[in-house]
Structure formats: structure tokens, C-alpha cells
Amino acid sequence: MAGKARRLARRAFLILIWTLAAVFLLSCAAPYLDPARWWLVSFLGLGFAATLLSLLLGLVFALVIKPRYALILLGALILGIPSIAVFFALNTGSGGKVPHAPGARHLRVVQWNVARFIEQRRNNNQGSQTRQKMLEQIRAQNADILCFQEFSQATDSDHYDNLGYVRETLGYKYFYFPRGAGFKNWYGQAIFSRYPLIDSGFVAFPRPGTPEKLVWADVVIGRSILRVYTGHLQSYKLEKDDYERIEKIKNREDSLIPHSLSLWEKLRRATVLRAEQARIVRQQLDRCNYPMIVTGDLNDVPNSYTYHHVRGDLQDAFLEKGFGIGRTFNGLAPTLRIDYIFATDQFKIHRFQRIARTLSDHYMLVADLEWKR
Template identity: 25%
Template sequence: MRLFRFLFTVFHFTVVALLAGTALNAYVPPKVFAWMNMLSLAFPFLLIIHTVLCMMWLVLWKKRAFIFLAATLLFYYPAKRWINFTAPAEGEVADFKVLTMNIKGAAYGKETLYSYLKNSNADVILVQEYAKNLKNTDYPNTVQSYSIVGLASKTKVIEHQRIETSSNGESFYADIEIKGRTVRFINMYLNPFAFDKNKVKPSEDYEKNKRKVRYIAGTLIPTFKIHQDEVAAIRKAVLDSPYPVVLAGDFNAVPSSYEYYQLSDVLHDAFLTAGNGLSTSFHDYKFPIRIDYIFSSKDLKPISYWVDRHEKMSDHYPVIATFKFEK
């Protein structure tokens, strides 16, 4: 029994160390050590294991339970990026509503998708992987000059411009007039991973699984390095903006990743202020993850934030937030 407890204690300390290691993504770029960014993908699994082990120590009534429970405080804020509970903003009236969605080229059905977008009542809609047919939303102002990302707005689009990146991702900003003010919306789609599902499904064959692990690492690591350059360009666009900023889109990166830390350093994740429940938006694999976000500058107060999972219109669910201008 002592050996059992000793081994589980060592294992638990290892889990805690790995969880703590995800925070290093705030400082270690993928081009320096990309494997650190891979650790961010394991964060929810590691947190679940940590929670189960804490419960086990409590049941066994071991003092070490309180050490591990105290360590849990280190992961409070990282966990909030995945699951959060906030009180409703009583008496707060939003000035505008934003919807972002990777629509996967309307491959799940155009009629249902565009009817949903049209009836969403969002002031600004940002889409990724679109098929240049935003006119179907009946919004009076659209940006359809780019191959992967597009925008529809109820109000005037003053100007828009591509954010230059040398990758298969694409981003642009659009300055939009809302209630007599100008807000810069950045629609972001970071370079995709483009996994072949058949190559990532676990197998009973050990050698096949080894090849699949090499395939996954060989896909993730180069993409993380591309993301580093893309995020640098987008950070610059945020910092150079003369207007309040809303950044939304498909980051192709989870919370606790280098990409998330870099962007949350200059903008605020609206889910942390106004979100409730799970923030996961991509449900195409067995374990849902969060890769779609809405961030904002301090001039804009998030009033509400939710992921609409009522109907599957893509492999991503729409993410919606409302904002109020800070006086």
C-alpha cells in the first residue's frame, strides 16, 4: 500500500508540474521550444486527472491532499478560460452584438446557416472559411475581398485592410461606425492544422500508434511556428489601432497556448468577464476544445458571451458576445 501511495504521489506531482508548465507558454515562443505549446493541448486532461487524484487523497484522508488542493489555486485562472461562471450584468444595456463563426464553406447546408446568421440580430458578423456569399445574410454592408475571412455589418464599414502574413491563414481589420463611434474589428484565422482524421484515431497496433504520434507532432510543431509570426502581425495591428478593438475568429489554438497568451496580453478575453458554462466551440473530435474567441480592448465592456450549440451548422459553433462602450 505504501508503494502504491508513493507512486501515485510522484505521478500527481508530475501532473501538477506539467499543468504549471503550460504557463511558460507566455514566455517561450514555439520557435524556441514548440513542445511547450503542445502541452497546452493537454491542459484540460491534466486538470481532470489532478482533480480525480485530489479526490482520491481526500477519500484516503491524507495530508498531502491539502498540498495538492492548495496547488489547484495556481490553475484557477487558466481553468476559467475553459469553464466560467459570472453573474448577469444587471441593468447593463449593450451597444452592439458580435458573432463569429467558422462556417466551413457552408458545407453543412447553406439555407440553415444563412438563415441563422440573418436572424442572429448581430450588428457585426465575422466568418472564417467562407464561400464569398455573405450577401445571403441580407446585411447592407459586407467585406468579401479576402479568400478565407469575411464580414457583414448592419452599419457603415469605413475601411478595411488585410493584415499581411505569409501563411495559409488570413486576417484583416475593418473600421466600422457604431452609434457615432468607430470600432476596429479584426477577423482572424490562424494557419489551420488540417489533420487527416484517419491518421489520428487510436489503434490497437502499437507501431501504428507510434506513426500517428509522429504524424501529429509533425503537423502541430511547424504550425505553431507559423502561428508565432501570424500572432506578431496581429498584435501589431492591435497596438497600432487608433480605435477600440474587437478581435474575433478561429485562432486554431487553445487557452494556455502561446497564441492565447500573446493576444490576451494586449486584449481582454470577453469570456472571462461575461461567459458562463463551457467555452468549447470546436466539437469535431471526441473531446471538444476551445479555439474560437472574442477579445476586446479596455474601452469596451463585455456584457454577455455565449457559445450557441443549439444547432450544428459547421464543425464549429458560433460564438456571440455583446459589448458596451465605456464612458
């Protein structure tokens, strides 16, 4: 009887080992599978950190209990190295402050989802002034190019003149910020530059009435032209009720099934829409013959179809000079790196910094690049 119980236990443990390996490898496959057909696999990519941690814990237990089974997990881990490499950066000593070397070959780029600067209406609230703190943080970077998402502007005097402040007070007189037609108060993607722009435009994603789009500008630096893209892809549009559902699921309260179903449907729709937008972005990038810097809030993690398509063969500034997981969204999970700075190989990336100061719900990213020519 004891021998039969041991055989059953070994069999159950082996099934668990194969399950861990299969789930981990499926999460590694998420970047290559269209979420329209494989949306469950896409969710595994979103939870890559959890699948990787589960695999590592399983590997430790297997080494103690049944070392032969550990080979299964070790094999899965080796196959998953490319996915781990985009999830975790191992550079050291590259995130500190270094002086910016101005000149036509050196560029400092800021990427930030400013969340409409939090305070849109003029106020005298001395205890907050979040907007002013954000603008001072932008000023402190002394960047050459600013790329913003959810940048806001209004035509009435009750709201702050963000456009005028960045142009006149911060000194970025060249900019492109397409206005939403028919609105007195609008927000979207904006590019500001210390260098002249000779062309600009945007590609609206197929969701009329929303600010998600890809904005671009051609920047003249010396005798060369650089194209800068910035975009904001479909978010999950989580509202207060959704965050309450997440808390109920975390706390294992009653009625978990209806809470989970409504939340999963919202996540599924956003994932499918974002995949379509990522393909549109990739088409635009493939048509460009200039050296490129691509920034944005992709609203998706590195182990995703979205990241894989948008990045392509571009350099990821965080992977080149960052360290760790590089969280950029300060809500929900501590593993959400969803904001990026990419560049073509005409540039050498000298520094990457994530300024983890909670002003917006996203952290500011700063990269120093050098034109190789």
C-alpha cells in the same frame, strides 16, 4: 518485508504526486513559452483539461491515502488558478435570449467560421440545404456586425452568390472581403456591417497561397470610429488520414509509433506557425488607437501561447458572460474553445451566447456590447 513494500509504495505514490503537480504546472506555463523552443510544453497546454482532471483525481486519492501529500497538489492547483480562470467560466444566467437594443451605443456582434457554407455549388437537395439553414441562423441574430472565417464567394453561376445574399437579402451593405488574386472561387475572412466603413485592410501571414490573414475595418458609429478585426490562424490541417490515425491511437491498434510520429509532427508545425502569427496580430493590435472588437478562429485553446498573445488585456466575452468550457469546435475533443470575441474596456459586455447547432464544424458566437462613452 511488508514494511519495505509499504515504503516502496509510499515512495512510488509520492513520485506520482510530484509528477502530476509538475505536468499540471508545465501546462499552466504553456502560454508564456514560445512553441518554437518549447513545443512539448505547448502540447500540454492543448491538453490542459486532461492535466487538470488528472490533478483533481490525484488530489482526491491523496486525501484518502496520504492527506499530507495532498498539500503538494493543492499548492499546484492554487498556482494554476489563472490558467483555470481562462479555461472555465462561472457566470450564470447570461446565455439566454435577450432583446437586442438597437442604437449607436449598443452593438450585437456575430463571430462564425462558416466553413464555406458547406454547400458551395448550387443544388436542389431539399434534404440538406445546410447553407440556407446557416443564412437563416445569421438572419435570426439581427446583428450589427458579422465576422466570418472561411467565407466563400465565386464568380461563376454554378456556385452560390454568398456575398450578394448577405449584402442584399440580409441587409449588410457595408463589407470588406479581400479577394484572392487570380481565383474565380475564393474564401477567407469577411466583415459585414450595418454601419458605414471608412477604411479597411488586411495583414497576410507569412504563408503565401493560403487564406490565413488578419482582416480589419473601421466602422463609423455616430461620431465615433470602431475598429473591427477578424482573423483565421494556422489550423492543424488534419485530413481524413489523420483522423484515422487518431482513431487507431485511441483504439490502441498496431503500429502506434509511426501513426503518432506523423501526427505529432503536423501538430508541432502548426503550433509553431500559429505562434508567429499570434505575434503579428499582437503587433497590429498594439498599433491601433481606436476602440476595438477582435474576433476570430485562433485554432488554439485558452491555455496557449496564441491566446495569451492575441488577447493581451482585452476582455474575453465568453469569460465575462459565458459558463462552462465553451466548446466552439464540434470535432475531436469536447474541450476545444478555439473561436473568440474580444473587446477593449471601452465596452461593457452584456451577453454572450454560443449557438451549439451543428451546421458548420464551428459553433456561432454572439455577443451584445454597450459602448461606455
